[in-house]
Amino acid sequence: MQSLQKIKSRFIPLRIENVDTDQIIPARFLKATTKDGFGKNLFRDWRYENDNEAQPKADFVLNQKQYAGEILVAAKNFGCGSSREHAAWSIQDYGFKVVVSSFFADIFKNNALNNGVLPVTVTDAFLQQIFAVGANDTLTVDLEKQTITIDATGATEKFDINSYKKTCLLNGYDDIDYLLSMKTEIEAYEKENQS
Amino acid sequence: MGKTIFDKIWDKHVVKIIEDGPSVVYIDKHLIHEVTSPQAFSGIEKRGVPLFRPAQIVATADHNVPTLHQELPIKDALSKFQVDTLIENCKKHGVELYGLGHQYQGIVHVIGPELGITQPGMTIVCGDSHTSTHGAFGAIAFGIGTSEVEMVFAAQCIMQSKPKVMRINIDGALKNGVVSKDIILYIIAQISASGATGYFVEYAGSAIRALSMEARMTICNMSIEMGARGGMIAPDQTTYDYMQGRMFAPKGAAWEEKLAAWKQLYTDADAKFDMEINIVAEDIDPMITYGTNPGMGLSIQGKLPTIESFGDVTEKQNYEKALKYMGLTAGQTLVGMPVQNVFIGSCTNSRIEDFRLVASIIKGKQKHPGIKTLIVPGSQEVAKQIKAEGLDKIFAAAGVEIRQAGCSACLGMNEDKIPAGEYCISTSNRNFEGRQGAGARTLLASPLTAAAALLTGKITDIREILN
Numbered sequence: 001m002q003s004l005q006k007i008k009s010r011f012i013p014l015r016i017e018n019v020d021t022d023q024i025i026p027a028r029f030l031k032a033t034t035k036d037g038f039g040k041n042l043f044r045d046w047r048y049e050n051d052n053e054a055q056p057k058a059d060f061v062l063n064q065k066q067y068a069g070e071i072l073v074a075a076k077n078f079g080c081g082s083s084r085e086h087a088a089w090s091i092q093d094y095g096f097k098v099v100v101s102s103f104f105a106d107i108f109k110n111n112a113l114n115n116g117v118l119p120v121t122v123t124d125a126f127l128q129q130i131f132a133v134g135a136n137d138t139l140t141v142d143l144e145k146q147t148i149t150i151d152a153t154g155a156t157e158k159f160d161i162n163s164y165k166k167t168c169l170l171n172g173y174d175d176i177d178y179l180l181s182m183k184t185e186i187e188a189y190e191k192e193n194q195s
Numbered sequence: 196m197g198k199t200i201f202d203k204i205w206d207k208h209v210v211k212i213i214e215d216g217p218s219v220v221y222i223d224k225h226l227i228h229e230v231t232s233p234q235a236f237s238g239i240e241k242r243g244v245p246l247f248r249p250a251q252i253v254a255t256a257d258h259n260v261p262t263l264h265q266e267l268p269i270k271d272a273l274s275k276f277q278v279d280t281l282i283e284n285c286k287k288h289g290v291e292l293y294g295l296g297h298q299y300q301g302i303v304h305v306i307g308p309e310l311g312i313t314q315p316g317m318t319i320v321c322g323d324s325h326t327s328t329h330g331a332f333g334a335i336a337f338g339i340g341t342s343e344v345e346m347v348f349a350a351q352c353i354m355q356s357k358p359k360v361m362r363i364n365i366d367g368a369l370k371n372g373v374v375s376k377d378i379i380l381y382i383i384a385q386i387s388a389s390g391a392t393g394y395f396v397e398y399a400g401s402a403i404r405a406l407s408m409e410a411r412m413t414i415c416n417m418s419i420e421m422g423a424r425g426g427m428i429a430p431d432q433t434t435y436d437y438m439q440g441r442m443f444a445p446k447g448a449a450w451e452e453k454l455a456a457w458k459q460l461y462t463d464a465d466a467k468f469d470m471e472i473n474i475v476a477e478d479i480d481p482m483i484t485y486g487t488n489p490g491m492g493l494s495i496q497g498k499l500p501t502i503e504s505f506g507d508v509t510e511k512q513n514y515e516k517a518l519k520y521m522g523l524t525a526g527q528t529l530v531g532m533p534v535q536n537v538f539i540g541s542c543t544n545s546r547i548e549d550f551r552l553v554a555s556i557i558k559g560k561q562k563h564p565g566i567k568t569l570i571v572p573g574s575q576e577v578a579k580q581i582k583a584e585g586l587d588k589i590f591a592a593a594g595v596e597i598r599q600a601g602c603s604a605c606l607g608m609n610e611d612k613i614p615a616g617e618y619c620i621s622t623s624n625r626n627f628e629g630r631q632g633a634g635a636r637t638l639l640a641s642p643l644t645a646a647a648a649l650l651t652g653k654i655t656d657i658r659e660i661l662n
Contacts, residue, residue, distance in 0.1 A: 017513045018388055018488045022627040027606045031259060031273035033233035033280050045629050075509050077389040080422060080488070081627060082606075083324040084231065085340035106392060106424055107324060107338055110355070114342035162356070164216025175342070179350035180244065182211065182219060186350055189210045189221055 002116045003172035007097050008140045008151070010069035012061050013131050019074055020081035021108065025090045027082075038086055039093030066135040073100040073130050073139075078119075079108025088115045098141050100148065102127045113165055114175065120148050126157045143170060197463025200429050201360050201395050204335045204460070208318045210352060217354040223317040225251055225347045226303045227290070229281040230258040230608070231322030235344035236284040246288045248351045253312055254285050254292040257302045258323075259608045262571050262598035265295050274609065299442075301574020301600040304328040304542035308412065309576050311441030315430040315457040320347060325542045325624065327418040330427035331411035332434055333460045335395070337425035358424045359393055359469035362462070364400035367476030372658040374552065375410035376544060376622065376641035378402070379417040380482035380492045382474065388490035392422030394470065397462060402476040403428055408437040409548035416543045417624050420489035429461045481657050483529060484626045484639040486517040491626070493529075495644065495656050501526050520628050521636050522616070529638075529654045536619035537649045538569045538631070539642055541605035544622035545573030547580045549642040554589045556646035556660060562594040563652030569611050570595055571603040595649070607632045620648040 029041045047062055049055035056063040072091065078101040079087060088111040091099065099112060100120045112119045120141060122130070129150060130139065137152040143166060149156040161169075168174065179186075198206070211219040232254070239246065246252070259274045269275035278295065285292040293299040299306055304325055307313040315333035320326060322344045329336035343353050365378060383390075396418050403411065411428050418426030435454060438444045445453045480494035493499070499518075502525045505511040518525060539545070539553055550572065562568065570590065572578040578600060581587050590597050604611040605623035607630065613619040615634025622645050626637035638654070647655040 015509055015512070016516070017509060018490075020488065020625075020627045022606075022625070022630050026629055026633075027608045030230050030608060031271075031277050033277055034237070035234050045633055051633065075513075077392070077422070080388060081324065081419075081625060083322060083338035083340055085234075085322075085342060088340070103389060103392065105389070105422055106358075107340060107419075111340035111342065114340060162216045164213050175354045176238075176242070176346055176349050179219065179346055179352055179354070180242075182350065182352075183247075186210055186219075186221070186247075186352055190351075193207070193221070 001172045001174045004097060004116055004118055004143060004169050006140070006142045006144070007070055008138055009071050010067070010136065011071035011073050011100070011130070011139050012067045012069060014061055014072060014074040015131060017075040018077045018080055021079060021084050021087040022081055024079070024087040025084065030084060030086055035089050037093065038090035039095065042090040042094045070095060070097045071100060071139055071141065072096045072098070073127070075127070076101060076103040078104050080105040083107045085111045085115070088112045088117055092117050100127070100130065113169070116169065116172065118143060118169060120159045122148060122157050122159065126155070129153070129155055197466040199360050199462045199466045199468065200333060200397060200460050201335065201427065202466070204316055204318065205357060217356045219352050219354055220318060221352055222320050222347050223251065224253070224312060224319045226307055226319065226321035226326070227252060227254045227344065228258055228303050228321070228323065229256045229277045231341050232344055233277065233280050233284065234341050235348055236288065238345040239348050242349070244349050246290070246348050249289040251351060252290045253307070254281060254290050255300055255303050255306055256281055256294045257600070258602045258606065260295055260601040261609055262601045262603050262611055265599045271610070298575050301576065302542045302545060302602055304416065305545060305573030305577065308332065308408070309441065309574060311438055311444030314438070314444070314453070315434065315460050320353065324419045325416050327423070327425040328412050328416040328542055330415040330418070330425050331408060333427060333430035333457065335425060335427065338419065358395045360397065361391055361394040361423070361470040361472070362397045362399055362468045363472045363474065365398065365402040365474045365476055366400040367402055369402060369476050369479065372481050372643060372661050373479050374641045374643055375406055375413045377479055377482045379414045380484065380489070380639060381479045383417065383421045383489050384482065384492035386421055386472070388420060388488040389422045390490070391418065394423050396423045396426040398426060398428050399462070404431065407548060408433060409546040412546065413543055417489065420624060430457050481641060481644050483644060483654065485521060485523055485529060487520055487626055487628050489624065489626060489639060491517060492639065495530060495654070496528065498528050499523060499525055530656055532654045533565070533652060534618040534620050534638065534648050534654060535565065536567050536569070536613050536617055537645050538604045538613070538619055538621040538623060539645050540569065540571030540573070540603050541623035542573065542602070543624045544642050545571060545577065547577050549622065550577070550581050550586050551584070552642045553646040554586045556643060557593045557595070557650060558589050560593055560650050562649055565652045566649055568595050568649060569598065569604045571598045572600050574600045604631050606630060607635070613637070620645045620654070
């Protein structure tokens with residue numbers, strides 16, 4: 001897994017609530033057997049008319065040239081619905097390193113973290129402040145300090161992440177390495193609990 | 196202080212608590228399917244790690260399979276490759292597979308319970324958010340991502356923080372025409388599509404106790420639709436009666452021993468919940484959704500909210516977006532509106548009891564000529580039972596075809612899709628944009644309400660037929 005420390009970037013504002021993982025990556029793209037290449041189909045049906053890349057929908061933020069960056073900012077309850085990790089793979093493959101929202105669905109949050117994408121939960125008020133700044137403004141996300149800053153205004157908010165996950169992200173460790181190191185303890189648990 | 200049933204099972208499965216981090220939680224049963232497992236298999240292969248406990252894994256093919264002519268090779272090349280990859284992975288790693296053509300094949304959340312794999316007190320995971328279904332047996336069951344599937348492959352554990360616990364009490368008697376699907380649609384409409392995020396839900400109360408196992412599974416199944424990590428119901432005599440004699444349920448002395456342990460699985464009287472909600476069963480009418488998330492539901496006779504009822508600008512815009520997608524108008528009623536499709540199936544409502552309910556409504560009647568149907572049993576076993584009970588003859592006489600087992604039009608991964616712009620009364624679990632096919636307009640409802648539309652060709656209050 002790639003490590004992540006500090007990101008200063010412009011952002012893409014997605015003012016839509018309850019963005020479900022069927023929108024992030026529609027089911028017809030789930031026939032793949034690898035993790036590669038999902039970025040081109042991220043938000044496929046919101047991005048294109050008639051499933052045609054030659055017909056981008058002008059009103060969708062990913063198609064609006066004024067917006068760019070490695071940070072996606074979305075309204076509340078981002079990533080609800082299906083547990084498909086393909087959603088996190090699409091977001092990562094598209095080039096996002098951070099997703100900001102006032103509220104994340106549980107499974108998506110875990111999937112993002114397991115792929116080195118940092119979900120940053122902010123207050124509703126702070127989310128509105130981000131949506132209010134211009135397309136050329138940047139955000140700074142500092143994982144070590146657990147802060148997100150709107151660089152133009154200097155407004156800063158702290159975000160939560162447990163210290164285990166923070167260490168994993170800062171260093172690019174993943175949970176499987178950790179679990180493999182626990183094999184003896186897991187076997188001992190099994191001996192004690194198998195009826 | 197007493198413990199909740201959730202705490203009792205969770206605590207027993209914690210191998211280690213990491214300070215300021217997640218817990219390492221042991222998994223008893225791991226269910227896998229073709230869509231969310233291939234990357235996990237290649238993941239452990241790349242690490243050079245073997246499957247830690249292959250005997251605790253059961254596989255089936257359900258999401259990406261045709262529901263007609265399963266005896267023939269799958270036509271879609273990508274789907275075929277994915278299903279073949281599952282077969283190959285299971286063979287290579289020694290995993291039991293109930294694939295296409297196997298008598299036990301079916302939707303993963305239908306076959307687990309019907310084969311007796313799902314048991315009280317277990318931790319059960321699957322790379323599918325509707326794994327919460329198995330909570331109906333008093334198990335902790337929830338959906339995981341593919342990285343977590345890989346973790347369970349490698350170490351039979353996952354790493355998750357303990358969620359908060361919520362209890363939803365539903366007391367009283369259900370009105371005529373109201374079934375368990377209406378209960379859960381009612382709850383989600385009350386607390387919203389994110390109202391239980393961060394929680395594990397226990398459903399309790401006299402209305403829940405009165406439900407069959409099939410009906411309880413429908414409720415636990417949709418826990419994820421309000422954001423909950425999972426949902427569960429304490430086991431009781433209904434649970435044990437359902438389980439006894441099933442293929443993988445314990446037998447003889449082992450049954451007696453397990454039964455004694457299962458009887459300890461209840462929430463202590465003095466246990467505390469982080470949140471508690473009380474619902475009166477008599478307040479629940481047949482329900483239907485009108486929007487693009489399962490929280491956008493109302494009583495079948497109800498009116499859609501007005502635009503003005505949303506205070507927040509983003510909420511207002513989101514509601515308008517949903518109305519536009521659904522082709523509906525704020526403030527309107529739904530009863531009488533023509534629909535073009537009826538889908539009866541999915542891990543929410545594809546069990547034998549659902550087919551009995553539908554058969555009881557359509558018996559001796561004819562399908563409306565304007566309705567196209569997708570009627571899909573949850574498993575080969577359900578299909579067999581439908582025949583054994585003669586329900587297939589009732590469907591055939593009504594002019595309705597019964598297909599073969601799979602997830603089908605719930606997520607439209609195979610060819611079972613609803614055409615753009617058309618309405619579908621669906622017994623499934625999600626009404627997201629494009630879920631049943633690009634541009635498809637999904638109205639979630641109970642099998643009874645779906646059966647009513649099948650006969651009338653329009654949104655119908657089932658009570659008009661029952662009375």
